Amino acid sequence: MVFEPPQRLVRALGETAPHGDDWLERLPELARQAVARRELTVERVQVPGGRSSLVVLVRTADGTPAVLKLAPRRARPESERAALAHWGGRGAVRLLEPPPSSRLRSSGGTPVSGEAPPSTEGVLLLERLHPDVSVRSLPEARALLEAAETLRRLWVEPPEDHTFETVAERTGRQAEAMRASAASDPEVAPLVEAALTAREELLAAPPEHRLLHGTFRQSKVLSGERLPWLAVGPDPVVGEHA
Known part of the structure; x- marks a missing residue:
């Protein structure tokens, strides 16, 4: 085939x-x-x-x-x-x-x-x-x-010896791309800033790992x-x- x-x-x-x-x-x-x-x-x-x-x-x-x-x-x-x-x-x-x-x-x-x-x-x-x-x-x-x-x-x-990426790591990579986008588009900058602030606040709380x-x-x-x-x-x- x-x-x-x-x-x-x-x-x-x-x-x-x-x-x-x-x-x-x-x-x-x-x-x-x-x-x-x-x-x-x-x-x-x-x-x-x-x-x-x-x-x-x-x-x-x-x-x-x-x-x-x-x-x-x-x-x-x-x-x-x-x-x-x-x-x-x-x-x-x-x-x-x-x-x-x-x-x-x-x-x-x-x-x-x-x-x-x-x-x-x-x-x-x-x-x-x-x-x-x-x-x-x-x-x-439904x-x-x-x-x-x-x-x-x-x-x-998760398994004790897992090597999965964490939410913090993945959103950290995404944050870099968002910052680059905001730098080239002033209209997007306030939205990006709000999103990144929310990310920092959410990550500050002790996470329940799943x-x-x-x-x-x-x-x-x-x-x-x-x-x-x-x-x-x-x-x-x-x-x-x-």
């Missing part, structure tokens, strides 16, 4: 790719290798798909419906893998493959000790949900309730068989859930 990346993915990654990044060019071969090594049967590539990964609907050797997800290192797939493994299917899609034994930094997937096998790094085999049915298909009030309940299930204590989805929205809550609604696509952080 030819693994043609959806145009949505090509455009999104093309706009953010660092110099010399050839992941998109290597993607068709990476997908073929991942399918062959796991003895998967391919049904189709999910279109339009996401903006940071290729999603392929597959079946395992025993016929179980599954999803094969491939993402470049800058999308932090190893951080996603670690979070999904810790949740263990509680409120989120379930991993069908155990994480590699080497510990990985969540801020980019770089191995701390050793290298993740090439057949697993950036490749996630997940339980199959209904990819075309998100909680947004519900009436608005959608809000179901999304909130799903989100609450994810608020668990493992958080990190990029939660209703389109990332999909219909499932094991539970009615499950979250997908985390970019996890640790911090105060409020």
Whole structure:
């Protein structure tokens, strides 16, 4: 099968790719290798798909419906893998493959000790949900309730030895970009100042550390068989859930 990346993915990654990044060019071969090594049967590539990964609907050797997800290192797939493994299917899609034994930094997937096998790094085999049915298909009030309940299930204590990015670290990076924007646009400056002041006030209180989805929205809550609604696509952080 030819693994043609959806145009949505090509455009999104093309706009953010660092110099010399050839992941998109290597993607068709990476997908073929991942399918062959796991003895998967391919049904189709999910279109339009996401903006940071290729999603392929597959079946395992025993016929179980599954999803094969491939993402470049800058999308932090190893951080996603670690979070999904810790949740263990509680409120989120379930991993069908155990994480590699080497510990990985969540801020980019770089191995701390050793290298993740090439057949697993950036490749996630997940339980199959209904990819075309998100909680947004519900009436608005019901959608809000179901999304909130799903989100609450994810608020668990992080692993003691975790290397997930913290809310303070992530918003710190975002603050630098906001300051640069304010410097070039005086009309935006008061809003940026108010936002950064609120950030400092919120971080000043002793945080209650929880493992958080990190990029939660209703389109990332999909219909499932094991539970009615499950979250997908985390970019996890640790911090105060409020």
